[in-house]
Amino acid sequence: MNEAASPALRLENIARRYGEGETVVEVLNGAELTLWPGQSVALIAPSGAGKSTLLHIAGLLEKPSEGEVHVGGAPTAAMSDDRRTALRRSEIGFVYQFHHLLPEFTALENIMLPQMIRGLSRAQAATRASELLAYLGLGSRENHRPAELSGGEQQRVAIARAVANAPRLLLADEPTGNLDPKTADHVFGTLTALVQASRVAALVATHNLELAGRMDRRVTLREGRVVEME
DSSP, X not given: OOTTSOOSEEEEEEEEEESSGGGOEEEEEEEEEEEOTTOEEEEOOOTTSSHHHHHHHHTTSSOOSXXXXXXXXXXXXXXXXXXXXXXXXXXXXXXXXXXXXXTTSOHHHHHHHHHHHHTOOHHHHHHHHHHHHHHTTOGGGTTOOGGGSOHHHHHHHHHHHHTTTOOSEEEEESTTTTSOHHHHHHHHHHHHHHHHHHTOEEEEEOSOHHHHXXXXXXXXXXXXXXXXXX
16 A cells, blocks of 8 residues: 555544433544555444444535544545535545436436536546446446346446546445345445556445455444454
8 A cells, every 4th residue: 555645535533423411322432544545445333333424424424523534635624515515526436225326317327427517528428437337347238227227237337426536435335235145246346346446445334244355454333433353
């Protein structure tokens, strides 16, 4: 790992509390984590431990009660909501357990949309989308709508959409949770190959210990803190 480069993500002393007074629930307490370009990190923890909260804070969807989130070396705590939204669109990609593809659009169009929102022309967006689909083995499925794709194909399109704007950081929440083991293995292989090829940093919440074992690092949450696993 090139330590001279800026981390793609650095969480610094993150706390997250919900409620007030005697009803306060502390989900994160001093959580720290650094991800470097091209590194894949599995986040493994039981339900209720704070995985989704950590992902939301890392993805600038939620502000921490305390601490700082650095994305590509830029501190974000003092940023306006508009600036955070702009940074999230340009620097962070998201993949969820359910693909959330727009049903009325083709696979190609679903990948084009975030690029066009960012300002690329239709032609530029179509070229990039077509290249990504070909790389993921879906070149022949460009003009198929989500309902015409298998579960594994839908999730691969969702991954392509997440990296369409060449983000620094990819956050995935149980991306293979709805898939059978063989399909999950294929989708996961696609994801890790894309991470290595694009040098994006990936934080993947998963319950699948076999898949997690193939990633560069494994971390868990204990008493609100991030702990490295063997």
